[in-house]
Amino acid sequence: MVVALYLLDRPLEGGVWVACDCKARAGLGKRFGSPARALRHEVPLDAPFTGRSLRYNWSIMAYKLTVNGRPATVDADADTPLLWVLRDIMHLFGTKYGCGIGSCGACTVHVNGEAIRSCQMTIADTAGKKVVTIEGLSPDGKHPLQVAWQEVDVPQCGYCQAGQILSAAALLAKKPRPTDADIDDALSGNLCRCGTHMSIRKAVHRAASMTPLPVIKPTAKTTAKPTTKPKTGGKK
Amino acid sequence: MNRRDFFKATALIGGGFALGLYSDSETPAQAQTPRPAGLEPSAFIKIAADGSVTLINRAPEIGQGMRTTLPMLIAEELDIDWKSVRVEQADVDPRYGGQFTGGSGGTPSAWEPLRRVGAAARMMLVAAAAQEWGAALSDCHTASGEVIHSATNRKLAYGQLAAKALAMPVPDPATIKLKDPASYKIIGKATGGVDVPSIVTGKPIFGMDVNLPGMLYAAFHKTPVLGGKVVSANTEAVAKLPGVKKVLVVPGNPQIGLESGVVIVAQTWWQAQTARKKLEVVWDEGKWAGYNTSDQAKKAAELLGQAPASTIGKVGDPEAELAKAAKVIEARYEYPLIAHAPLEPQNCTACFKDGKLELWSTSQIPSPGISGAARAVGVAPGDVTMHLLRAGGGFGRRIYNDMVVDAAWVAKELAGTPVKLLWSREDDFAHDFYRPGGWHHFKIGLDASGKTIALHDHFVGYGESGRFVDSGGVGPGEFPCRTIPNYALGHSMVPLAVRTGALRAPGSNTHAFIFQCLTDELAHAAGKDPVAFRLEQLAALEALPANQRGMDIERMRMVLNLVAERSGWGKKTLPKGTGMGVAFYFSHRGYFAEVAQIKVSAKKEIKVEKVWVVGDVGHTIVNPSGAEGQVCGSVIDGMSQLMAQEITLAKGRVVQENYSEHPMVRLNQAPREIDIHFHKSNNPPTGLGEPALPPILPAIANAIFSATGERVRTLPLAKLGYSWG
Numbered sequence: 001m002v003v004a005l006y007l008l009d010r011p012l013e014g015g016v017w018v019a020c021d022c023k024a025r026a027g028l029g030k031r032f033g034s035p036a037r038a039l040r041h042e043v044p045l046d047a048p049f050t051g052r053s054l055r056y057n058w059s060i061m062a063y064k065l066t067v068n069g070r071p072a073t074v075d076a077d078a079d080t081p082l083l084w085v086l087r088d089i090m091h092l093f094g095t096k097y098g099c100g101i102g103s104c105g106a107c108t109v110h111v112n113g114e115a116i117r118s119c120q121m122t123i124a125d126t127a128g129k130k131v132v133t134i135e136g137l138s139p140d141g142k143h144p145l146q147v148a149w150q151e152v153d154v155p156q157c158g159y160c161q162a163g164q165i166l167s168a169a170a171l172l173a174k175k176p177r178p179t180d181a182d183i184d185d186a187l188s189g190n191l192c193r194c195g196t197h198m199s200i201r202k203a204v205h206r207a208a209s210m211t212p213l214p215v216i217k218p219t220a221k222t223t224a225k226p227t228t229k230p231k232t233g234g235k236k
Numbered sequence: 237m238n239r240r241d242f243f244k245a246t247a248l249i250g251g252g253f254a255l256g257l258y259s260d261s262e263t264p265a266q267a268q269t270p271r272p273a274g275l276e277p278s279a280f281i282k283i284a285a286d287g288s289v290t291l292i293n294r295a296p297e298i299g300q301g302m303r304t305t306l307p308m309l310i311a312e313e314l315d316i317d318w319k320s321v322r323v324e325q326a327d328v329d330p331r332y333g334g335q336f337t338g339g340s341g342g343t344p345s346a347w348e349p350l351r352r353v354g355a356a357a358r359m360m361l362v363a364a365a366a367q368e369w370g371a372a373l374s375d376c377h378t379a380s381g382e383v384i385h386s387a388t389n390r391k392l393a394y395g396q397l398a399a400k401a402l403a404m405p406v407p408d409p410a411t412i413k414l415k416d417p418a419s420y421k422i423i424g425k426a427t428g429g430v431d432v433p434s435i436v437t438g439k440p441i442f443g444m445d446v447n448l449p450g451m452l453y454a455a456f457h458k459t460p461v462l463g464g465k466v467v468s469a470n471t472e473a474v475a476k477l478p479g480v481k482k483v484l485v486v487p488g489n490p491q492i493g494l495e496s497g498v499v500i501v502a503q504t505w506w507q508a509q510t511a512r513k514k515l516e517v518v519w520d521e522g523k524w525a526g527y528n529t530s531d532q533a534k535k536a537a538e539l540l541g542q543a544p545a546s547t548i549g550k551v552g553d554p555e556a557e558l559a560k561a562a563k564v565i566e567a568r569y570e571y572p573l574i575a576h577a578p579l580e581p582q583n584c585t586a587c588f589k590d591g592k593l594e595l596w597s598t599s600q601i602p603s604p605g606i607s608g609a610a611r612a613v614g615v616a617p618g619d620v621t622m623h624l625l626r627a628g629g630g631f632g633r634r635i636y637n638d639m640v641v642d643a644a645w646v647a648k649e650l651a652g653t654p655v656k657l658l659w660s661r662e663d664d665f666a667h668d669f670y671r672p673g674g675w676h677h678f679k680i681g682l683d684a685s686g687k688t689i690a691l692h693d694h695f696v697g698y699g700e701s702g703r704f705v706d707s708g709g710v711g712p713g714e715f716p717c718r719t720i721p722n723y724a725l726g727h728s729m730v731p732l733a734v735r736t737g738a739l740r741a742p743g744s745n746t747h748a749f750i751f752q753c754l755t756d757e758l759a760h761a762a763g764k765d766p767v768a769f770r771l772e773q774l775a776a777l778e779a780l781p782a783n784q785r786g787m788d789i790e791r792m793r794m795v796l797n798l799v800a801e802r803s804g805w806g807k808k809t810l811p812k813g814t815g816m817g818v819a820f821y822f823s824h825r826g827y828f829a830e831v832a833q834i835k836v837s838a839k840k841e842i843k844v845e846k847v848w849v850v851g852d853v854g855h856t857i858v859n860p861s862g863a864e865g866q867v868c869g870s871v872i873d874g875m876s877q878l879m880a881q882e883i884t885l886a887k888g889r890v891v892q893e894n895y896s897e898h899p900m901v902r903l904n905q906a907p908r909e910i911d912i913h914f915h916k917s918n919n920p921p922t923g924l925g926e927p928a929l930p931p932i933l934p935a936i937a938n939a940i941f942s943a944t945g946e947r948v949r950t951l952p953l954a955k956l957g958y959s960w961g
Binding site for chain 2 (some may be wrong): 080089091098100101133135145146150151155184187188190191193196197200
């Protein structure tokens with residue numbers, strides 16, 4: 001089990017404390033000159049997340065949650081939306097801010113397997129739960145949706161696509177062979193300003209066709225049954 | 237000054253070489269001067285000794301695929317495999333020539349020069365190999381990043397030749413021979429966007445993802461009324477709130493587009509936004525404090541009933557002909573202000589240190605951002621560096637660099653510390669450069685046979701002192717006006733209390749709706765089929781002198797005929813409540829004709845069943861995948877404008893705050909199918925960011941008439957009780 005580490009540095013002016021994961025800090029570009037370098041910092045996948053403490057303040061709590069399979073401890077005000085914890089504290093920038101009112105879906109992540117709008121869920125409500133963001137959807141970026149999105153060349157500007165993919169992933173987890181109507185229902189909460197709608201439908205079907213249908217395995221208590229296909233077949 | 241293009245080769249550390257294309261006012265002497273450390277020469281190609289090829293993209297990427305399309309042009313003529321290409325984004329530098337993405341100009345402005353860059357590098361590599369082998373140039377050819385000696389099949393990879401190629405004579409751009417299109421391996425092949433792997437895995441590639449050590453975040457609470465000023469604010473109280481580092485009153489400077497307001501700088505953006513809720517500002521709201529768009533609509537309605545303030549483009553005697561017409565139809569059309577609202581809210585990261593300003597921006601047209609930012613901090617433009625980040629959509633909003641100027645101003649106040657300025661969605665809706673609205677009153681005079689003999693158009697638009705606001709006017713050349721023997725366009729104006737600007741297909745996105753619906757009205761008045769009537773009007777236009785036609789008639793006729801054929805126009809029996817509508821439009825050098833088949837329920841719910849699009853943007857579609865994406869996106873964007881988008885002002889303030897009040901088409905509202913066909917005419921390739929959008933609005937509006945008999949003349953349609961089914 002990995003334990004989240006805190007390294008409380010020196011207090012800065014005004015009673016501000018900064019906690020920082022050394023590995024993450026070491027990976028940050030030393031110079032400002034190259035955005036690519038500054039952006040390309042990557043924390044090793046097995047390293048624990050460690051939130052940056054925002055202010056030495058009694059109202060701030062340490063919240064424990066699991067993000068992309070790794071335990072994380074975050075110091076933030078209770079009402080800080082998960083979106084801003086992910087982006088500005090954990091530096092997981094794949095989750096996007098679009099509207100802040102749960103209307104556009106750009107901030108969609110999975111919390112305990114459900115697609116939710118992270119701008120509408122506070123860190124306090126996320127405590128103890130399992131969060132999956134686009135960075136953690138698959139270990140190698142090869143989730144069928146990620147592959148299909150590339151094959152269909154879905155994105156235009158690309159800003160909404162992480163949210164689209166996570167909404168689609170939650171759908172496929174429940175309905176491996178969705179119909180057009182299923183896809184429309186599941187993804188209509190995600191806006192795409194560029195109008196990639198047609199490609200999104202196509203890519204979800206393509207991803208579905210790549211995924212083997214789950215086989216219901218006999219459990220210890222039941223006698224063996226023939227493999228059953230779920231009744232969610234749709235056109236490809 | 238004559239345009240002058242020339243190449244310059246430069247050595248790369250490690251034995252590679254870079255080739256730059258210089259153009260316009262730059263002279264060879266200037267090109268020789270040493271460049272600032274860390275900045276490559278304006279090179280488009282870098283071939284390293286290990287054979288890796290990096291192509292530099294000069295244009296900002298706002299979702300139109302420039303980071304893929306432009307390097308494809310270079311790679312094709314360089315003769316390398318696309319999969320071996322890495323694309324690097326250029327910083328803003330005048331030496332790249334036109335660095336912009338807008339006006340559907342990316343492809344046409346790059347088509348010739350970037351292919352020549354690739355071809356020149358290939359020629360130098362061939363020359364290097366020929367010298368190595370003691371062979372004639374004509375005995376060598378290239379394939380997949382190698383030079384091959386044709387007779388002996390000896391091969392040298394580009395990487396092996398890179399150092400030597402540097403010493404070869406640089407070809408004169410004017411004499412370069414380009415490939416025969418029949419041998420294209422990259423151009424014309426559907427090619428996935430180079431950033432798609434990063435997008436689907438959530439890599440931080442957007443402007444909003446910039447993250448610098450020690451960076452602070454800024455929220456900017458701007459005047460809610462244009463030109464308003466901060467009188468006082470509780471800055472001291474707000475400065476004590478959690479995470480807040482600094483609270484700054486911005487006096488505002490209209491000359492550089494800096495609005496007055498209060499900036500809150502905090503350790504996280506959420507803290508800045510949270511502190512903002514406690515901000516109390518006393519404003520001097522200025523002259524627009526009592527402004528309401530509803531008042532202007534009333535005033536426009538009055539003006540439409542009067543004689544226009546001015547008349548232009550008069551042909552014949554429309555008044556006299558209207559007076560003696562067998563029948564006069566009067567039709568009032570109107571369209572609203574709308575917002576761009578790209579999904580990534582406006583942002584810019586800036587750091588001002590030791591008299592130098594560094595910016596990380598998503599600008600569509602970056603160079604005015606540099607000059608504006610330089611003025612905001614009081615340095616020379618040469619002291620400003622701008623990095624270009626991928627933008628989460630542009631649609632014209634990022635032509636304007638107000639967020640860059642904002643960030644620069646804040647950075648100066650926090651000298652030494654990088655600051656990311658981020659607007660909230662509400663800020664973005666409140667401080668746009670909106671697409672302006674307008675009103676038309678048409679008087680259509682028909683003879684006894686139903687033929688239009690006179691047309692009078694009184695247009696009321698937003699403007700003052702005889703000048704329409706940016707993108708807010710209309711000229712007399714819109715089809716089919718010139719085909720009508722007696723015609724006049726009158727102008728009147730009402731004032732507007734917001735800034736306006738270009739929005740995807742500016743002008744065209746409203747003119748197409750007005751004039752292609754009007755064309756439909758004239759066709760029905762004459763008892764003619766809308767496609768047949770348009771063909772007749774095109775023929776009438778063709779009879780006019782070329783400079784009055786406003787388009788290439790043959791190209792338009794072709795796309796219209798093709799879309800009629802593909803959609804089965806006039807050959808289908810449609811069920812009750814289902815209808816087809818047609819429209820065409822020429823804009824941004826592109827010819828598009830579109831047909832929509834829709835179903836309208838008794839509750840006015842519209843389902844778009846299928847859309848057929850035929851476009852002519854020249855002889856080559858550089859990237860068919862990107863091209864189809866642009867067309868689908870244009871259709872859906874146009875549908876969003878058609879149904880429910882409208883910006884209104886009350887007491888000088890923009891009323892709509894978020895997407896819920898200015899909706900876009902959602903997935904369940906999108907057409908079930910969009911059929912796209914590109915007609916390859918013998919013309920150089922042109923852009924696709926815009927021209928497919930304008931016809932979809934009138935095509936659907938005309939389909940509503942066909943399905944229901946109701947002529948819709950008001951945008952958005954939601955005002956008439958329509959919704960998506």
